[in-house]
Amino acid sequence: MTSQATTLKGQPLDKPVLDAMLRRRMFYTPSFEIYGGVGGLYDYGPPGCALQANIVDIWRKHFVLEEDMLEVDCTALTPHDILKTSGHVDKFSDFMCKDPKNGEIMRADHFVEAVLEARLKGDKEARGEKVEEKDDPKKKKKKTKTEAVKLDDAVVQEYEEVLAKIDNYGGAELGELIKKYDLKNPATGLLPSEPVAFNLMFQTSIGPSSNLPGFLRPETAQGQFLNFAKLLEFNQSQMPFASASIGKSYRNEISPRAGLLRVREFLMAEIEHYVDPEGGKKHGRFHEVEDLELVLLDKGTQLSGKTTTKTMTIGQAVKDGVVDNETLGYFLARIHLFLQKIGVDMSKLRFRQHMANEMAHYACDCWDAELLTTTGWVECVGCADRSAYDLTVHAKKTGAPLLVRERLEQPRVIEEWQLDIDKKKFGPLFKKDAKAVETALEATTQEQREAFSKQLAEGGKISLDVPGVGDGKAEVTSDSIKIEFRKRVENTREFTPNVIEPSFGIGRILYSLIEHNFWTRGSDGSDEARGVLSFPPPVAPTKVLLVPLSSNAQFKPEVRKLSQRLRAMGISSRVDDSSASIGKRYSRNDELGTPLGITVDFQTLQDQTITLRDRDSTTQVRADEARILEAIKSLVDGSKNWAKIQEELPKFEGQEVEVAQR
């Protein structure tokens, strides 16, 4: 696989050209730019905002409505205690190091990676080999100047091994690598400081007395977990079920890069699907997707140093154990279908499994849906098995019963060592310590009980460790307790559900989608290349452009009428009645990804016909308003394609000539 990114039509993708277009058309823009901007913060302009809303709308229909998920909206402000329990306060950090001279702060792993890669590139140049951009990184790396210096073969191999395991290193190890290989900051020629952990959460304090420290959530998941018991009750205690949430999350990235791929405030859409851990995590609708083919890159392949993907049905992948269980597999397939629906180039999608060392602290398995862009493969959706981690830690911390009680159809008979305490005798015997002794007794294991039972039978008493009581020992006699091996019938089963979490970074998906749908028209001729965003109609920010031939006042009522009719049909449109030529106005809207265009001209005033233009082919048809509106409806709802419309309605060539001549 090469990193040479291509457009929708296979042309080399010129990122600066695309960036300039996105800026010009205000898809997004650096926040606070007139104040100099702030790294990692972007605002969406009107087309970006509409594109985002459409992606979210399709997401909600595809996941939440299709599967009756319970959507919630929780606060981003989160008190310290919750994120302490969840492990984020201690573990949600990256390592950073600082240049001692210019004060530049860098992510330690990115720094090591960048310097070693620059050396390897320099080595290749020195050897006269063709230097290819590597296609890997989820992160966009800092450009580091290369010098053509040949390295020993053994050194090359060592560097490559380090790079393959880069996600594997902690701060101390990264520090050792910096010293061992003498990795200097090219900007100053100095070694950076020892890496230190930097927590990625934004801190604040809640309330007027500053005594409640809090954070902005780094994920929407915790709010969902804390509401688990209420959601289960809302779902009338039926399992499995899923909650879902769409909202902003915050990560104080050490060195955010330009663009939407690593930002500090971002929209997430997350699903927490709760499943019984027993019975192999089957899924009731797995059969609907089992024949779908996915492109998979499993951890075994990666650990052997390769990035070769396998294409297989998700049914086969689960059967072969490549994907652990049906529920995880079901969601991978649903993610695949969602990305297809919004218009992702499916030849630029792969599912990559995390290696053990790169997994988040809460996950026991994770697959990322990665999309290929000009900056390599970008993690856009994570699908993690969080096991029972979160519900367990919160339940333990708060005592809240975050579990499922299931009535057993067949009562379960359990034979075990059981303990009976005679509380009447027990109380006076231990007085204030009675509770502690009782708790210690209840906590004994089956093995201990078996041994105690013997001791009671033989010596009439046992000696029990009870920390904090007297000398740490309590003597319990056989007249106050009884330990017997006997049967017990259980009618209900209690369990903490496991969580399968598909988690979508909407901004990353949005940016990748733009790249996948971008191409340029006319670049083969002498003409200047004109950008086109061929979004499928459902995600396109605006569906229809309305163009009066000129600013002649006669056209206004007709345009206004069409605009109102389209609105009534629930189809978004925009009028461009600027003085630019029709061709220029269509070009502008090709850049905005508007799939359809209507022209109102002098003929319209005579015979009430209007033209309809297809963005991708620039061909046009002409018919009366009713038939054109009907055609638009069927194109937008996907029931017909442009070829079909061309069969049905007469071709029109008028203004198209003008467009072609520009």
Add this chain to the structure above:
Amino acid sequence: MTSQATTLKGQPLDKPVLDAMLRRRMFYTPSFEIYGGVGGLYDYGPPGCALQANIVDIWRKHFVLEEDMLEVDCTALTPHDILKTSGHVDKFSDFMCKDPKNGEIMRADHFVEAVLEARLKGDKEARGEKVEEKDDPKKKKKKTKTEAVKLDDAVVQEYEEVLAKIDNYGGAELGELIKKYDLKNPATGLLPSEPVAFNLMFQTSIGPSSNLPGFLRPETAQGQFLNFAKLLEFNQSQMPFASASIGKSYRNEISPRAGLLRVREFLMAEIEHYVDPEGGKKHGRFHEVEDLELVLLDKGTQLSGKTTTKTMTIGQAVKDGVVDNETLGYFLARIHLFLQKIGVDMSKLRFRQHMANEMAHYACDCWDAELLTTTGWVECVGCADRSAYDLTVHAKKTGAPLLVRERLEQPRVIEEWQLDIDKKKFGPLFKKDAKAVETALEATTQEQREAFSKQLAEGGKISLDVPGVGDGKAEVTSDSIKIEFRKRVENTREFTPNVIEPSFGIGRILYSLIEHNFWTRGSDGSDEARGVLSFPPPVAPTKVLLVPLSSNAQFKPEVRKLSQRLRAMGISSRVDDSSASIGKRYSRNDELGTPLGITVDFQTLQDQTITLRDRDSTTQVRADEARILEAIKSLVDGSKNWAKIQEELPKFEGQEVEVAQR
């Protein structure tokens, strides 16, 4: 007007009953409740989340799409400098005071108000007068124990005057009132501390080096203002236009109260409509709304101590000067229509004008749409004229041209004192100071220029103040400059637009809407009252409940088929196949506000007919699936009402009997 809040059917509204129902049905719930909760933070459960999404969806169609507004999505994280310039760092605060004994922190104005009102109430009791709850407060006041103590008539009058002006006092004045009237905290019997200003913004720091202080935005407006120049360009420089934004904002309230009315994180929908300040702020679509009658409470009426509203057309109100201009009036009317569309009880809506002293620091006029609830009149929408305040301060701070350049149809001829600088001579004369001297010259007023012109003619030179240059004076001779009174032709006009800002608190609207649509059924009989939320179908969280008669497996395929058909029609439905009786299941969904219910029973299996139930009347009709689905579609899109459906389809009485018998 009495504060006795009523339900949709005019019954007394029992707030604890409603609260319990909203909690049971998980409309919203305190965030982090298993950790003890945090004041002012709430999560929306599935019905609240859907209700919110529907309100926002209607808002977007009613405002953004209807008027081609430019929607943007800006970050909540905001660097300090922006909010310093906007005035929020210095002025966006409330005064708080602290009880010296128990450490309780109170909003100073609320504290003064509560204690004085308790004394007045005690006085009334002592006089044997009937004590009525006051209907005013936007704020839900702390309940303060009253003692029946008679006050002097003069004291009563003084207290009432203080209360009328309570929004008028600053921190020092509130402190004086506390001392003057010896206002003690009833909880401890002590005077609270001197009030201090507490800024309501949540603070954080952006980036790894902690050197960029920032806040969470208290409103979405600033992000919109900072993008003004780009939005104007996106709009092809056409005026007037509006930007709009829907997003979370944050205010660190000193003492948030229970419920959604004063929270620390909330969803806002804000419009910034940019209008030319010249020409009386006319609006091109004002004629569409001018005959709409609004209920107005203007500032003059309030200043005279009354709360009598006037009902008048908005056309008349603008004509009479009650509402300042057409643009402000247009948006008040549009707000009225929006609230009507989502199902607000229009007899519980009034527009109240702010008095000068209660206006936000940026506003020059403001009207609030207030909704009457159990806690009095609640400000749900603000409609402020922010004049050119924000654009001006940001332009001044950054030098960015936040203004409109308008080509004048008639070039404007201006006669004035004009300055010509001979740069060739000027440069060598002042060397490094040339630029500063030039700037000082350019900055001279018409009066100064006239005087200088005389001096140049008479003495051949002028003496100019130039701070920072030499001794602060520069001598400029007549060979290097010329000052003449002559004509100049202006082809463009530059102006800073004024901003009309309708700003919606979605959570407050949502809560008020719930109260306005709540009523109880069966409370007149011996039966327990059952809650109903009669939301109009477009805002109802779920449109259709699907109820199989029993858990019999035969019903499942039919229910699944109906669920899929409704989804394909874009109509949200939920299945309740729990073991509860049909009546119980319908009651549960009446509480959720689901307008329609379908029952699948044994007859369905024979003749494919299903029943359709109307939530509000509990009457039912029965027909085949196609006709029932068609009826649902017309009810949900509002083209037919239930009475019409009853005329068209046969009545059914089967399960209704069961509901009545519960």
